[in-house]
Amino acid sequence: MHLLYDIFVSPFAQMVGAPDLLVQTLWDGLVSGVLYALIALGFVLIFKASGVFNFAQGIMVVFAALTLVGLYQHGVPAYAALALTLVVMLVLAFGVERLMLRPLVNQPEIILFMATFGLTYFLIGLGELIFGGDPKVMIASQLGLPSGSYRVTVARGFVQLQKIDIAAAIIASIMVVGLGVLFNRTRIGRALRAVADSHKAALSVGISLEQIWVIVWFAAGVVALATGIMWGARSDVSFALEIIALKALPVLILGGFTSIPGAIIGGLIIGVGEKLGDFYWGPLVGGGIESWFAYVIALVFLLFRPQGLFGERIIERL
Amino acid sequence: MRLKRLVLGAAVAGLVGVSVPATQAVAQDSLFVPLFTYRTGPFANSGIPIANGMHDYLAMLNARDGGIGGVKLNIQECETGYNDAKGVECYDSVKGKNPLVVNPYSTGITLALIPKASVDHIPVLSMAYGLSASAVGADFPWIFNPPDTYWDGMSIALKYIAEKEGGFAKLKGKTIGFIFLDVGYGREPIPLLNDFAKDYGFNVKMYPVPPSQMQSQGSVWLSVRRDRPDWMIMWGWGAMNPTAVTEAARTGYPMNHFIGVWWSGSEGDARPAGEAAKGYLSLNFNAVGANYPAIKDIEKYVIAKGQSQTPKDQIGENFYNRGVMNAVVIAEAIRNAQRITHKKVIDGADMRRGLETLQISEQRWKQIGLPEFAAPIHVTCQDHNGHGSVYVQQWTGKGWAKVSGWITPVKEKVIPLLYDAAKDYISKNQPWPKRTEPCDDKTL
Numbered sequence: 001m002h003l004l005y006d007i008f009v010s011p012f013a014q015m016v017g018a019p020d021l022l023v024q025t026l027w028d029g030l031v032s033g034v035l036y037a038l039i040a041l042g043f044v045l046i047f048k049a050s051g052v053f054n055f056a057q058g059i060m061v062v063f064a065a066l067t068l069v070g071l072y073q074h075g076v077p078a079y080a081a082l083a084l085t086l087v088v089m090l091v092l093a094f095g096v097e098r099l100m101l102r103p104l105v106n107q108p109e110i111i112l113f114m115a116t117f118g119l120t121y122f123l124i125g126l127g128e129l130i131f132g133g134d135p136k137v138m139i140a141s142q143l144g145l146p147s148g149s150y151r152v153t154v155a156r157g158f159v160q161l162q163k164i165d166i167a168a169a170i171i172a173s174i175m176v177v178g179l180g181v182l183f184n185r186t187r188i189g190r191a192l193r194a195v196a197d198s199h200k201a202a203l204s205v206g207i208s209l210e211q212i213w214v215i216v217w218f219a220a221g222v223v224a225l226a227t228g229i230m231w232g233a234r235s236d237v238s239f240a241l242e243i244i245a246l247k248a249l250p251v252l253i254l255g256g257f258t259s260i261p262g263a264i265i266g267g268l269i270i271g272v273g274e275k276l277g278d279f280y281w282g283p284l285v286g287g288g289i290e291s292w293f294a295y296v297i298a299l300v301f302l303l304f305r306p307q308g309l310f311g312e313r314i315i316e317r318l
Numbered sequence: 319m320r321l322k323r324l325v326l327g328a329a330v331a332g333l334v335g336v337s338v339p340a341t342q343a344v345a346q347d348s349l350f351v352p353l354f355t356y357r358t359g360p361f362a363n364s365g366i367p368i369a370n371g372m373h374d375y376l377a378m379l380n381a382r383d384g385g386i387g388g389v390k391l392n393i394q395e396c397e398t399g400y401n402d403a404k405g406v407e408c409y410d411s412v413k414g415k416n417p418l419v420v421n422p423y424s425t426g427i428t429l430a431l432i433p434k435a436s437v438d439h440i441p442v443l444s445m446a447y448g449l450s451a452s453a454v455g456a457d458f459p460w461i462f463n464p465p466d467t468y469w470d471g472m473s474i475a476l477k478y479i480a481e482k483e484g485g486f487a488k489l490k491g492k493t494i495g496f497i498f499l500d501v502g503y504g505r506e507p508i509p510l511l512n513d514f515a516k517d518y519g520f521n522v523k524m525y526p527v528p529p530s531q532m533q534s535q536g537s538v539w540l541s542v543r544r545d546r547p548d549w550m551i552m553w554g555w556g557a558m559n560p561t562a563v564t565e566a567a568r569t570g571y572p573m574n575h576f577i578g579v580w581w582s583g584s585e586g587d588a589r590p591a592g593e594a595a596k597g598y599l600s601l602n603f604n605a606v607g608a609n610y611p612a613i614k615d616i617e618k619y620v621i622a623k624g625q626s627q628t629p630k631d632q633i634g635e636n637f638y639n640r641g642v643m644n645a646v647v648i649a650e651a652i653r654n655a656q657r658i659t660h661k662k663v664i665d666g667a668d669m670r671r672g673l674e675t676l677q678i679s680e681q682r683w684k685q686i687g688l689p690e691f692a693a694p695i696h697v698t699c700q701d702h703n704g705h706g707s708v709y710v711q712q713w714t715g716k717g718w719a720k721v722s723g724w725i726t727p728v729k730e731k732v733i734p735l736l737y738d739a740a741k742d743y744i745s746k747n748q749p750w751p752k753r754t755e756p757c758d759d760k761t762l
Contacts, residue, residue: 021544028536133362137590235533235564236590240360240557243530278537288500288526290537
């Protein structure tokens with residue numbers, strides 16, 4: 001009986017009793033959700049273009065952030081370092097297309113997937129070789145990102161809105177919308193969808209696979225850089241950032257691997273859901289449930305919508 | 319052909335990224351000291367300065383003194399990535415090469431090696447980490463964890479808090495939050511914390527941080543805001559530390575009521591939070607700073623000659639000095655083993671005797687070139703730890719400042735619990751070998 005009370009009554013009583021904490025939890029969840037959506041988009045873009053789950057997305061976050069900070073530490077001004085990092089990510093996209101994807105056209109998808117493992121370890125080795133394993137401080141203020149917080153009174157308490165979180169939410173939202181428009185409303189987007197359906201069919205109507213791959217890998221690189229800056233500003237820039245990419249997995253389970261709106265809505269649901277779950281129900285089991293609670297949310301959704309939030313129902317006739 | 323090239327590339331890339339086991343031949347006339355380190359992965363921020371400090375001190379002994387007792391040290395690193403499986407791989411790769419001692423630098427790896435040590439006759443030195451109960455020499459003759467156990471550390475943190483609150487009796491009704499990395503290391507001091515809570519009537523709030531959430535602690539700190547603990551104690555490592563300090567500052571938690579264990583007190587842990595981290599406290603048992611003759615020698619004989627990976631600005635930082643201290647314990651135990659066995663080239667069994675009678679007095683710290691660097695270390699057959707003194711340091715915004723004198727652990731509480739825990743460990747790991755190793759200092 002006591003357990004039922006703890007599960008079904010007490011959390012809601014807490015929400016009503018301390019609305020400031022509820023608003024704070026929702027805000028934190030939304031900020032995390034937007035960032036998760038951004039990471040998930042990196043996966044979705046590449047999956048849509050090549051049918052590959054890019055295992056290297058996490059290390060791309062680290063590599064982009066380390067390049068930015070590393071260049072700055074070598075005396076390159078912050079904005080120039082940002083621009084140069086984008087160039088590096090473009091070079092990486094070309095390199096991936098030329099050296100990894102092009103030789104593997106029409107190979108089974110599992111081969112491409114394994115190749116992204118190779119890319120991951122290559123980037124880990126290269127990153128450590130160039131930048132070392134020491135953690136670095138993100139150059140957030142040098143990039144003009146705000147620090148400090150706003151304190152907003154809610155009921156008898158307060159909600160603390162970190163300026164960096166607001167900036168992160170705005171930048172991530174702009175990027176999410178921008179990428180959504182680019183891939184849904186432009187010629188590139190149509191070409192991307194064609195490539196996703198069939199490499200051979202896309203080639204037969206004159207779509208350049210190479211060009212599309214470079215574009216999506218570059219877009220994934222830009223997403224990785226933005227993710228690295230935002231998460232790096234919250235702690236430090238180190239190889240631990242790679243783990244952050246795993247946060248996108250429940251988002252992908254929920255939103256589907258091919259849906260840009262799915263990544264966005266999925267990110268928000270997971271972000272808010274895991275924060276609410278951890279904060280209100282976590283203490284029942286000793287806390288620390290955030291990492292797996294996200295998967296519980298995703299799996300519960302799948303019970304009702306096995307095709308994911310925006311996925312199409314697949315009917316196969318026997 | 320192309321696929322073959324790619325696979326080859328991936329394999330080469332993999333080799334760059336994963337650990338490189340120690341494969342060099344071990345000369346018979348050298349002292350083989352493998353160092354299990356992690357310069358890669360999510361815990362590299364904590365692992366690198368320690369690895370550098372350990373390597374540089376031992377390399378300095380080679381360059382300055384020609385080794386120890388005229389015998390060169392063969393120093394080989396093995397990358398574990400703070401991963402238990404890789405740590406055991408490292409152990410397996412060195413155990414046939416007459417290692418004098420292994421330093422797992424991970425509680426998880428230490429726990430995996432404890433049952434192997436007595437079988438392979440290789441001492442395990444887990445300096446202020448690992449299984450607290452392994453301080454009981456009668457039950458764990460091959461394991462050494464000076465200068466303090468995690469239980470000592472927790473008792474000191476609580477003693478410091480009690481002192482600030484006006485005595486242990488004043489803790490009644492207070493709430494102490496415990497934020498910890500949710501692995502063996504972080505969970506290790508929980509029994510002692512709960513025991514103190516029962517005795518002194520304070521409440522404990524647990525805030526576990528799984529490794530996958532190290533850099534995403536928002537909801538943990540929101541819970542802290544809700545629960546309003548009077549004090550927070552942290553058992554963090556790697557990327558968890560700077561994130562926790564940053565989040566604590568963002569939450570507005572009073573930093574001078576937030577104490578980290580000695581593994582949560584590097585400059586890199588506090589620096590990312592900037593000015594907001596001012597006031598953060600941590601335990602420490604080694605000095606911070608480079609103004610010591612031995613460290614000057616490291617700069618002269620190792621770093622200036624390009625034989626180190628240490629960046630100049632890291633010399634004298636807390637975890638670099640921690641690595642130096644770890645190396646001093648190894649070196650002094652080797653010297654001690656050479657003295658009591660009258661052998662120049664010793665093996666693991668000799669080293670065990672050297673560790674078991676290790677004494678580093680205040681005078682000896684001075685002779686080594688590290689005056690007042692740490693409290694005296696006193697290991698016996700009975701007590702493989704010493705339960706030394708620890709001080710509290712505070713982040714000033716630029717560096718660490720010592721804000722307490724040397725604080726002794728609450729031994730009367732810790733030691734009986736250690737014996738109980740040792741008994742419990744043995745009962746759960748039967749058959750456990752009975753100690754047959756002779757005791758040089760006759761305390762057993």
